[in-house]
Amino acid sequence: MFGVPHLADFVKAYDVRGLVPEQLSPEVAHAIGAAFAEVVAVPDGSEGVVIGHDMRPSSPELSAAFAAGVTSRGVDVTMIGLCSTDGLYYASGALDLPGAMFTASHNPARYNGIKLCRSAARPVGQDSGLAEIRDLAQWMLGGGTGLALPAGGPGSVTTRDLLGDYAAFLRGLVDLSGSRPLKVVVDAGNGMGGHTVPAVLGTAAGLPELPLEIVPLYFELDGTFPNHEANPLDPANLVDLQAAVREHGADLGLAFDGDADRCFVVDADGEPVSPSAVTGLVAVREIERARAGGDTSVSIVHNVITSAAVREIVLEAGATPVRTRVGHSFIKAEMARAGAVFGGEHSAHYYFRDFWFADTGMLAAMHVLAALGEQDAPLSELCAEYERYVASGEINSTVSDQAAVVDQVRAWAQVRGATTDVLDGLTVSSPEGQTPMWWFNVRASNTEPLLRLNVEAADRETMQDVRDELLSLIRSGADAAHAPDEGGSTPAQDAGDAS
16 A cells, blocks of 8 residues: 655656556545646636547546546546547647546656546646646545535536547548558557557548558557667667668658657658658748748747757748747747737747647648658658758767756857857857858756757768767766766656656
8 A cells, every 4th residue: 555645756757657556546536636627627617628548448437537537626527548649739728628648658657647637728838837736636636625516516427528529620631632652660569559540540430541551660559668668868768660661661660659649750761760850851841831821920839859950941841940948838839929810839849829839740740641642752752852951869868967068068169169059958059150160058957957968060971070079078077977878868757858
C-alpha cells in the first residue's frame, strides 16, 4: 500500500508524468480530475470535459477515475476512449470543451500521465492552472474537506467515438486524393499511430481509399512496447523503419511516438529528414495556403533550436519568422499572439493555426506526403533545399554548476567577437560576415543537472570543430561528466521538448 504521494514530484511544467501506481494511482487521478473541474471547467463556464487515453494497460482505469473526479464536482464528461494526443486536441477544439489525455507518450510502460487543456485545445501548464490543480488535488488527498457539493448533483458520463471525425477533419486540411501512388512504411512503435494511421491514411474509418500503400510496422496497440521504445527522437528506434523502407523499396517512412503527436520522416534511402527540414517544407505550404485564403501578412513560429535555414526559408517565402523558446506552451502562446499559421520545433512537434494552434504529427506527415506526391522527384531531392546546414543534434552533459559553465561559454564567445542572445539559454552566432557560418545554443534542463548543446554550421568540418571545442569547455570542470548519448539527440528531454 502506497501513502499519499507528493504531487510536485511528478506534476511537471507542462503535464503530469509519474510511476503507476506509486505516484499516479486511481485515487490520485480522481483528485486531479476533481481539481481540474474546479480550477478550469467551472470557472471557464464549460459545459463539460472530454477525456481520452492511450493504449497503456493503466490508462482505462486512470481515465475512469479522473472522470469520476470531474463528475463529483457537477461537471459532465464525454469519454472518447482510445485516441492519440492530437485526437484529444481535435475533440477539445471541435466540441469546445476542456480536455484530459491519459498518456506518458514515449516513457516506459510503468509510467502514465495526463496532458490537460482548456477548451479549443488551449494549454494548461504551471503558469496557466496546473499549479493550482496540483495544490488543490494534494489538499484533497490529504483529507481536505469543505468544497461545497454541486447544486445540481454529480455530472453525467457519455461516450463518443470521434476517430472518423478526426480523420475527416485532417483530410479536409490536406487533400491527398490527387497524389501519385506512394508506398509508405509506418512504424507506430505499438503506440497510438497503430490506431490513427489506418483511419486517416487508410479506410478503417470509412473514408475513401487514398493512393497510398501503407506497410505497417508494430501497429498492435501494446503499452509494454515489446519491439522498441516509442521515441523516434532516439536514432536507435528508427533502425527497424530504415531497414523496412529499404527492404520494401518504399518512397518514405514515418515513425510516430507513443501518443502519436510527433512524427519523424525518413527518405527512400532510409536517411532521416531533420524536423527542421520538415518545418521548412510545411511552412512554405502553409504560407501558400494562407495567401490563397486571402492572408496578406503571414507568420511562422520556430524555436531557438531549429535550423537557421527555417528563418531563411520563411523570409524567402515572403512571410515573417517568429523565434521563441522551446516547449509547446511557448510555441502555442506565441502562435496565438502572432496569429501564426504554423509552428515547428526541432523535436518534431508541429503546430497549426487550423488545428487550434495545437500540435499534430499526423497533419505534418500528410503535408510531407502531399508535397512528395505532387511531383516526381524522390523525397531526398525534394528536401535538399530545406537541409542547408549540418547540425550536431542535441548533446547532453552532466554539469552541477550550470550557471558557471554557461558564463565560461559566454566568455569564449566574447573573445571571438560572436553575437549572443539569451531568449532560451545562451545562443551564440559567428561574427557578422564570417565564413563558414556557425551557431550554437547551450541551455540548462528544467528537470536534471544537464546542459544541452546544439551546434549548426555551414559544413560538417566547421560543425565538428565548434562542437568539440564547446564540449571540451563544458566538460572540463571536475564536476562535469558527459552523458552516454554523446553525438546525437537524446531520449531524455525536458517536458515540452519531447512529450
